[in-house]
Amino acid sequence: MAEAHQAVAFQFTVTPDGIDLQLCHEALRQIYLSGLHSWKKRFIRFKNGVMTGVYPGSPGGFMVVVVSYMSYSKYQQLDPSLGMFAKLGSSKSRYLERSQYMSTDSQRIVGGVLVGTGLWVTIIMIMRNVLKCLLSWHGWMHARHGSVSWSARLWMILVKVFSGRKPMLYSFQNSLPRLPVPSVKDTCKRYLESVRPLMEDEQYERMKGLAKEFEKNLGPRLQWYLKLKSWWASNYVSDWWEEYIYLRGRGPIMVNSNYYAMDFLYVFPTNIQAARAGNAIHAIMLYRRKLDREIKHTNLLCPTPPQTLLQLSVSFCFLSHLLGPSPPDILQHMNESKHIAVYHKGRYFKVWMFYDGRLLLPREIEQQMERILADQSEPLPGEERLAALTAGERTPWASARETYFSRGKNKQSLDAIEKAAFVVTLDDTEQCYDSNNPVKSLDRYAKSLLHGKCYDRWFDKSFNLIVFKNATMGLNAEHSWADAPIIGHLWEHVLSMDPVKLGYEDGHCRGEPHPNMPGPQRLQWDLPAECQEVIQSSLTVARSLADDVDCHIFPFSDFGKGLIKKCRTSPDAFIQIALQLAHYRDKGKFCLTYEASMTRLFREGRTETVRSCTMETCAFVRSMIRDETVREERLMLLKQAAEKHQNMYRLAMTGQGIDRHLFCLYVVSKYLGEDSAFLKEVLSEPWRLSTSQTPVQQTELFDLVKHPEYVSSGGGFGPVANDGYGVSYIIVGENLINFHISSKHSSPETDSHRFGTNIRQAMLDILALFQLDNKAK
Structure with a gap:
């Protein structure tokens, strides 16, 4: 009962002698400390709001600008107010004649502070807009892995210069560029390119006709509304994505939406x-x-x-x-x-x-x-x-x-x-x-x-x-x-x-x-x-x-990104191509594949889709299935598939992906009451292979060289399609990749353990093409 007594701050009873008031000092003390803690948090948030609001400037920078301007004016014997108070003093307006009540020195100081403040704000706005322009350049992403071009080096230096000395967590948010809206023509072109390996000739020609009709008629009208939203909103995708993908669904979020970390x-x-x-x-x-x-x-x-x-x-x-x-x-x-x-x-x-x-x-x-x-x-x-x-x-x-x-x-x-x-x-x-x-x-x-x-x-x-x-x-x-x-x-x-x-x-x-x-x-x-x-x-x-969920998790320890880098191949591209090979061996066919990519280089950016089942990847997979294909040809096709995947990943990260654009065009069409056969078919296509890499973002927190046992298992999610697979993977250190596979028992086409076996074999078969053991010898 001690907790119950402490929960009451005071008690009073009416007696013949008057009111008997009993205070619980411990409860009052906790109320005082709680209020103090709350006010401290409010002050910190207010201070952070000010610091973020004036970024990349700072209060210290304000003092430097004002004092420097005042010193320069005094040295050059100039009027710091630039004649502001002289003009006010000569005005006949009774509101402006108040400047007569200030001494000349006071007028100079106040005027100098006002002009210095204006100069400081101007500098901040220039720095912020220059920084926004710098952050809109993504040429650094096209450099070869492990090398940095002179243009990228110069860009990094300029970003550091215009970023200020001590940015806070959210300082850059107002300087990030808005997510660009791709053209309808480019989106339709890349969409057709992504579905070409999945369709027969007749089906592809039909879809090509729908895309051309959309591009010519309804597409430009829907695009106009999207452009208007992109100018007005911070991000033309995120709010609709949150609402229509997550918040409007009436099905269970367990398994279908929620995910886990181990x-x-x-x-x-x-x-x-x-x-x-x-x-x-x-x-x-x-x-x-x-x-x-x-x-x-x-x-x-x-x-x-x-x-x-x-x-x-x-x-x-x-x-x-x-x-x-x-x-x-x-x-x-x-x-x-x-x-x-x-x-x-x-x-x-x-x-x-x-x-x-x-x-x-x-x-x-x-x-x-x-x-x-x-x-x-x-x-x-x-x-x-x-x-x-x-x-x-x-x-x-x-x-x-x-x-x-x-x-x-x-x-x-x-x-x-x-x-x-x-x-x-x-x-x-x-x-x-x-x-x-x-x-x-x-x-x-x-x-x-x-x-x-x-x-x-x-x-x-x-x-x-x-x-x-x-x-x-x-x-x-x-x-x-x-x-x-x-x-x-x-x-x-x-x-x-x-x-x-x-x-x-x-x-x-x-x-x-x-x-x-x-x-x-x-x-x-x-x-x-x-x-x-x-x-x-x-x-x-x-x-x-x-x-109904069939989960399979296996640590792949035969090799990791250390050996993959020796093959001069992107680890993510290597794994994605291996997943395509494993899926073809598992089901005997290719499928529409979803790989999550981030668009966090833009304000309020979330994700974009990399359609990793490409023509180049399919050509490589077929070469691995055909026994008569020579190793050199397979290596050439693998290189082309990896380069294609990397280019698509760059496009997705830089706002040139197609799926979020198509999704928003579909939302606008529904608002306008317009039906589009093209958009309806695009949005109804199932993702039978949904993949995602769990990135290790804070590598300095885990010294896996000295403590290799501190490896995380990563995390995973449920299958997206009833007859498909969900695959999550995490590249841990140089020698381990953990895979998380999910599917449904009710589907006769899927088996998570069988798919895991195919992934392991595909990884080994692709690595064997490089004959690293022979090169070492």
Whole structure:
């Protein structure tokens, strides 16, 4: 009951002697410290807003410009105000005659400050526009790997000069160029080129006719509206992409949208579940503090050009995907949240992350997790499987939310979850890489992170931290708010902080438990039988979806990017070509292939598609199938395919991709009530092979030369098409590539383990073409 007493700041009773007022000094002290902490954050945000608003200038630069201008004027015996007050003083206007009340020296100082300020603002605007022009140049991307041209060197120097001395996290956002709108002619041309290897001659000629008709008639009209939006909006794609791809969908987001990230592959820092949770939660909160204070990590901007970091914003990283009574859903941002929600054995708890005006230390968070693990109370009726509502169809969840969670204790408890910084699941299963059973252990691990039991992850949150009983962990992330590299950046920070910087003592977090820490608050629910029926119905849908997922994860350790670079080939192009060869061997045909590429070189940029099944790649794959093809011919075709892939990747990154443009043209056509047979067919084509590379963005955090065991397993996602594959891969160090493959058991055409075997063989066959062993000898 101590926690309950401390929750009341004051009590009063009426007695014959008057009013008896009892104050709880501890509660008042916490209120004072909480307010102080809040005002500090407001001040920091205000200061950061000023610094970002005047970037690439600075308050120090303002002083330098004004003082230099005043000194120059004095040395040259000039009027610093450029005659401003003299003109005002000679004016007959009664409003301007106030300058007579100022002395001549005061007028000179004030005038000089005003003119100096104008000069400072002019310099800022010139620097900002020059920087925007510099960032619009992408010639550096066309340099050969490992070499830098003189033009690229000069460009890098100029970018550094005009970037200012100490840019903050979001300083470059106003200087980034807008995403360009490609021409309809170029988009149609590249689209036809991308589908040529997938269509028979008759089908291709038909599509060619539809494209020409669109390019001549409806296309220019739709393009005009897109051009208008590109001039007005920060990014002509991102808001429509977020709404129509993520927020308007009524199907389950579990498996179909959410993705996962894994723990270390070989390292197990501790076997105490509460301790691992303590360090991980503390590291995430430290990451949020860095974002809140806009502290720039050096690797975010170097050596590549500045990128849009909007998705790294605190309000984007910590949010809930909320439902409305009708689509679209909305995203509720939680940049002020001071608590987390914890799920364990069917119960939900609210855990405050601040005490005494400071962030809880890892050992104190571990203490809170220990209390939850020791709690023997039973779940309330319907509570255990409540999160199944977020795993099933969206419409029943929206209806149930409106009916059963709009008032009373249900609303308060739901708010506690949705307004939490993130959700933690203390899982009661054990998952990890088992060297004695590597295939099944990793497959089980991936499925647990992707969907779990379908009711022990709150799939609407920006991310769920899952800590298993044996102290391994992982993330399940919601996709609408950000793409995988953003959550990957956060996860790299957590993994680097956990075993080394935070560390453990005898398996526990460093430090001592807090003697007076109030415990976690158990959330209360009153779920009627009708609501429990909806929960069970959503769970049935979710389980059917989860049971159909066929996951296969395998570490490819035969070679890595070290040997691939010796082949003078891009590692990503090498892997993508290997995937095409593996898919052809797996299914006996080519398919439309999606590879995610980033457009973060532009303001509010997200992703673009690289259609990696090209004519050149197909020619190489066919040469590998034909036994009579000589090695030299295969190598030539491989080089052409790799160069083509690299060029397409560059086009996608520089805003010249085709799929986002076609998508936006389709959206405009629907707004105008126009039907386009061309756009309808383009947007209905299934991606039977969906691929993505998980980039390692902060290589300096992991010294894999000295500590090769600190390799991450990466992450993965569910299949996009019912009869297709989802493939995610992460290139770790010089000698390891981890593949995550997903498909559906219900499809007779797919088998994730069979595809994994084909990928391994394709990688080995392509490397064998270079005969590196013979060259070494």
